[in-house]
Amino acid sequence: MKRKIKLFTVLTLLVSVISFAQLKEYDYKRSLDAVKEDWHTVTVPDDVFSKVSPSLNDMRIYGISTALDTIEVPYILKINKEKTISQKHPFEIINTSKTDKGYYFTFKLDAPTSINNIQLSFKDTNFDWKVDLEGSQHLKQWFTILEDYRILDIHNTTSVYSFTELVLPESSYRYFRVLVRSDQQPVLESALISMDKLIDGEVVKHRVKTMKLKEDKSSKSSVFEFELENKVPVSRIKVLVDANYDYFRTINISYLSDSIHTEKGWKYNYRNIRTETLNSLESNEFKIEKTIAQKFRISVLNDDNQALDITSVAVEGYKHELIARFTQPADYVLAYGNASAYRPNYDIQKFKNTIPAQLTSLGLGKEVAIDKIKPTQVSPLFENEWWLWVVMGIVITLLAGFTFKMLSNTNNKIEK
Template sequence: MMWKNKSLLFIFLFIAEISFAQLNTYNYSREIKGVSETWHSIELPDEVFGKVSNDLNDFRIYGITEKDTIEVPYLLKIASEKQTEKNIAFKLLNSSKKENTYFFTFEISSEKTINEIQLNFKQENFNWLVNLEGSQDNSEWFSIVEDYRILSIKNEQTDYQFTNVKFPPAKYKYLRFQIKAAEKPELLTAQTSLSNFDLPNYKTYSVENFSVSEDKNLKKTILDINFSEGLPLSLISLKIKESVDYYRPVTIKYLADSIKTEKGWRCNYTTLETSVLSSLENNDLYFYSTITKKLRIEIENFDNRPLKIEGVTAKGYEHTLIARFTEPAIYYLVYGNPRANKPNYDISKFTENIPPNISAVNLSEEKIIDKNELPKRSPLFENKLWLWLIMGVIIALLGWFTIKMMKKS
C-alpha cells in the first residue's frame, strides 16, 4: 500500500512538473471559464495586446487534467473588410456638347443594378463637376447625383485621381453624364460595377492624448497620437475643420522602439502606410493592423496653410480565438513569450468543419506566471551520514566475504 501511494505521489509530481515547465515559458495566464462544448470562441481583451509579440504567435491554450497536460488547438480570427465587385457591361452611345457642358450617354446591355462608375480620361490635370442621370427609354431622365466632383492631379510631387462616381444602387437601361468643363473631356474608358463593401467589426479605442506641431522647414504638420497601452490599430479617423478644398499626402508611422540618451528619449518610427487627406473623401486613414502605443502622422502641406485638426478617433479589428476542446480539464490561456513560434494545428486545414455558430467563453483576470522553479527534491546522498553508513555496510560485506573465503581455503 505504501509503494502504491509513493507511486501515485511520484506520478502527480511528474505531471505537475511538466505542466509547470510548459506554462513557465509564458509570462501571463487567464483561466478559461464556461467550457461546456467542443467548439468555443474567445474574444481577446484589449489588455493582452501590449504583452504579446506583434505577430501574435505567442498565444497558447493548455488544459490540466489529473493525468496529463494537453494543448488545445485554435485559430486566430481577425475581422477585416470584405469587398466584392461585379462588373456590368455597357457601351457608349453618343457624346455631345451644349455650351460648356459635355454629355456622354451609355447603354447598359441588360437592366442591372449598379452603384459605381469608374471614369478614365486622357487629361492628367482637371477639376470638374459631374451630373449623372438615368433613363429607361433614353427620353425621360431622372437625376442620380448632382455636382459630383472628379479630380486628377499629376506633377512632380503628386499623382492623385478621384474619378470613381459612387451613388446609391440604381437600375436604368441608359445613363448620361453631364460634365461642366472649359475643355472637352477626352474619355478613354468607363466601367460600371456593383460594389459591395462589408465593414468589419471594429473596436473603438480611447486616445490618451494627441498633439499637433508644425515643421516649418519641411512644411509638414506632425500629429502624434498616444495610447495608454499597446493596441492593435488599423484605422485612424481625423476630424478636420476646413471650409476650403484640400489635398495633402500623409505618411503614417508607428513607434518601433525608443532609446534613452543624455538629451532624453529618442524615438524611432517605422512607416506603416502612405495615404491622402482630401476634401473630396472622408478623412479615414487605413493601414495594416499593428500593435503600438504611439502613432505619428506626417501631413505634407507644401505651400498651403496647415489643416485644423480638432479630433482623432482610433479603431482596430476584433481578435477572436476559435478553439476546440476535447476533454474535461482546467483550461488556461497563456501568452507573453517573444520566442514562441507560430503554432501549426490540423484545424487550420479543415476550417470548413468548424460550426458556424459557436458559443463564447469568458476569461478570468490576468495572473502573472511565477517564474520561480519548483522546490528541488533533496538528493539521496546530500546528507554525509548516508554516505558513511553505506560505506560501512560495503566494508562489512567485503570483510564478511573475505573471512568466508579464507575459511574455505
C-alpha cells in the same frame, strides 16, 4: 494503502512538473471559463497585444484534465475584417456629345441591373470638374442620380492624386449618362460599372489617450501625434479636420517602432506606414496594414498654405479571436508572451468548413504572471574573503614549518 497514496502523490507531482514545463515558456496566463461545448471562441483582450510578438505566434491554450493529462488545444486565429464583394457589369459607350452644359458620355448596360459605383479614367490630368449622373430605361426620359458631383486630378512635383469614382445610391437602369462640366473635351479612356456590397467586419474602437498638434514653419509642415490606451492592432485611422475651405495635403502616417536612451535624452524612432492625401473631398478615413502600436504620428506637408486644424482622430482595429476545439473537460488557461515561440500548426486549419456557424465565447480571467524556475546558484566555498586570508595564512605557516624542518634535517646530516 500507503504505497498507493505515495504513488498517487508522485504522479500528481510529475504531471504538475510537466504542465509547468510547458507553461513556464510563457510569461503570462489567464484562466478560461468552464468549457461546455466542443467549439468556443476566445476574444483576445486589448492589453494582451503589448505582451505578445508582432506575429501573434506566441499564444497557446493549455489544460489539465481530470485524468491529469496535459492538453494543448488547437485553435485558428480569426481577424474579423470586412469584405467587399464587387459584381462588375458589362456595358458599351454608345454616345458622346456636347451641349452648352458640357460633355456627355452615355453607357448602355447589357440588361437593366442595379449598380452603385462607376469608376471613370481620363487621359486628362490636373482638372477639377463637376459632373451630373442620370439614368434612363429607354433614352427618352432621364432621372437625376447625382448632381454637381466633384471629380479631381492633381499631378505636380510633390503630389499625385486622382478622385474620379462616382459613388451613388443603388440604381437600376438600362442606360446611364455622365455630364462633365468642362470647357474642353475630356478624353475618357475607360470606365468600370459595378455593384459593390460591403460585408461588415467586427470593429474595435480604440480610445485615444493623448493628442498633440504642432506646426514647424521652417519645414512648412505640421505634426499631429497621438497615443492610445494600449498597444493594439490598428487597421483604420480617420482624421478629423476643422476647415470650411478646400484643402489638399500630402501626409505620412507612421508609428513609434522603438526608442533609445542617449546622453541627451530619449530618441524616438518612427516607422512610416503609408503616404496618403488629406483633402476636403473625401472622408479622410485611411485603411492601413495591421500595425500593432500605441503611439502614432501624422506629418502634414503644408507648403505655403495655412496649417490645418486637426481636432481629433478615430482609431479602429478588427476584432481578434481564437476559434478553439475542445475534446474533453479540463481546467484551461490562455498562455502568452514568448518571443521565441513558433507559429502552431494544427489540423483544424485544413478543416475550417467543419466549424459550426454559431459559437459561444469563453470569458477570460485576470492576467497572472507565470513564475519562472530560477537556476540554482552554487554558493562559492568562501563567501567572506577573510576566510580565504585565514586559510592562506595557515597554508603559508605549514609550508614555512615544513621548509624549516627540512632545512634542520639537512644541516644535521652535514654536521655528522
